[in-house]
Amino acid sequence: MKLDDRIMELIAIGASITANCQPCLEYHTGKAKEYGADEQEIQDAIQVGKTVRRGAAAKMDKYAASFNVSGLNNEGADKGCGCSLS
Incomplete structure (x- = not known):
């Protein structure tokens, strides 16, 4: 099944x-x-994106609260993460 252009753009709105x-x-x-x-439809796509973002942020907040810096093995640290801080 191929998604039509309207549906693809609604998905892109949520992803945005x-x-x-x-x-x-x-x-x-x-x-x-x-x-x-x-x-x-646009408002619905926005709401879906907000819901996903909120869920992802809650999981990351939980992970960060229990993050063990001293137990880090730095595997992959030289590859970077993709952000522009460095």
């Missing part, structure tokens, strides 16, 4: 919210409207 990417949200909202998505 989850990734905290404002330019992505604006772009994909415009594209979703072009492909016939209505206001309610």
Whole structure:
């Protein structure tokens, strides 16, 4: 089954919210409207993204609270994580 363009853009809207990417949200909202998505569908996609982001953040907060720095073996530390801090 191939997803149509409207559905793909609604998925991208939810992913934009989850990734905290404002330019992505604006772009994909415009594209979703072009492909016939209505206001309610866009709001639903935004809500799904917020729910996923909230769940992921809660899991990370729980992980960070019990994070054992002294037990770290630094495997993969030289590969980096992809953020632009360094």
